[in-house]
Amino acid sequence: MGDGDHPNKAPPAASAMNLPPGTYIIRVPNDQIICHPPPPNPNIQKRRTFAAASHPRHARRCCTCLRCFSFLLFLLLSPLIAVGVVYFVCDPNLPKFTVDRLSVDGFAFNSTSPLTVNPEFHVTVRAENPNNIIGFSYSAKRSFVTVSLESNTLCRGSLPSFYHGPRNVTVFKTALSGYEIRLSEPFWKSLMGLQGRKSVPITVDFGVPVRAGLGGMKSWTFEMKARCGLTVDKLGVDSRITSKICRVHLVNFFFFPPS
Structure with a gap:
């Protein structure tokens, strides 16, 4: 080291020797360099603030x-x-309704001309409840029973009110009557022919409001309908049923399967 050299003086950079004339190099100490990040985008910052505030x-x-x-x-x-x-x-099941006996009065088959009749039917109905724990309450209000022959309604009546307990069989009678039923000549001749062959088809229709009960609970009131297609040997007080098919179904209810 020469006498004129200062111990803290840095040697000139090699690249500075090749700079063109008029070029100046300014050196700043490292501890005085301060870096500032660029200012954030205001729109992005606003969206982030809104999302953070509204997310919860x-x-x-x-x-x-x-x-x-x-x-x-x-x-x-x-x-x-x-x-x-x-x-x-x-395991609910619909009750079963059948007609056990039928007694008829009011027909005079010795007449050969069309006439007006006042028929009376006495129907013995057998109701069976096959359920183990479900009972049924039947209401006479708005109930009906009709007897028809070849789509001609001859008489009508109603069912009694009663409670149908589980595993119970109830037999009851109901009286049906018709008033001033006018029979046409073709219908009367057909009826006399069926009477002579001892094969008179009769349709008995039932309709009754009913509520199903399970313990202390009861369902809403729905309508149960039944139809029995019968064949009797004659229309008389001692009529005998030779065949029958009965079906029961519910109206506006989905709890029980069809029977």
Whole structure:
């Protein structure tokens, strides 16, 4: 080291020797260099602030809607679930209605001309409840029974009110009457021919409001209908039923399978 050299003086950079004339190099100490990041974009910052502020409220709203939807779905499915449980546990079946006996009065078959008749039918009905724990309550109000022959209604009446307990068989009689029934000549001749062949087809229709009961619980009132297709040997007080087919179905109800 020469006498004129300063110990802290840095040697000139090699690249500075090749700079063109008039070029100046300014050196700044490293501890004095301060770097500032560029200012943020105001639009981006505003969107981020809005999203951060609104996200919790949006999440709460979604959770509330989901809970409300789940509650409404539960209310809608609860009756179906209850019906399904009762159906599989109780094994419900429709009651059975049949006509055991039939007595007829008011027809004068010795007449050969069309006439007006006042028929009376006394029908003995057998009702059977095959269920083990389900009972039925029948109401006479708005109930009906009709007897028809070849789509001609001859008389009508009603059913009595009664309770049909589980595994119970109830037999009752009902009286039906017709007033001033005018028979046409073709119908009267057809009826006399059926009477002579001892094969008179009769249709007996039932309709009754009923409520199903299980313990202390009862269903809403629905309508049960039954139809019995009978064949009797004659229309008289001692008529004998030679064949019968009876079917029962419910109106506006889905709890029981068809019978």
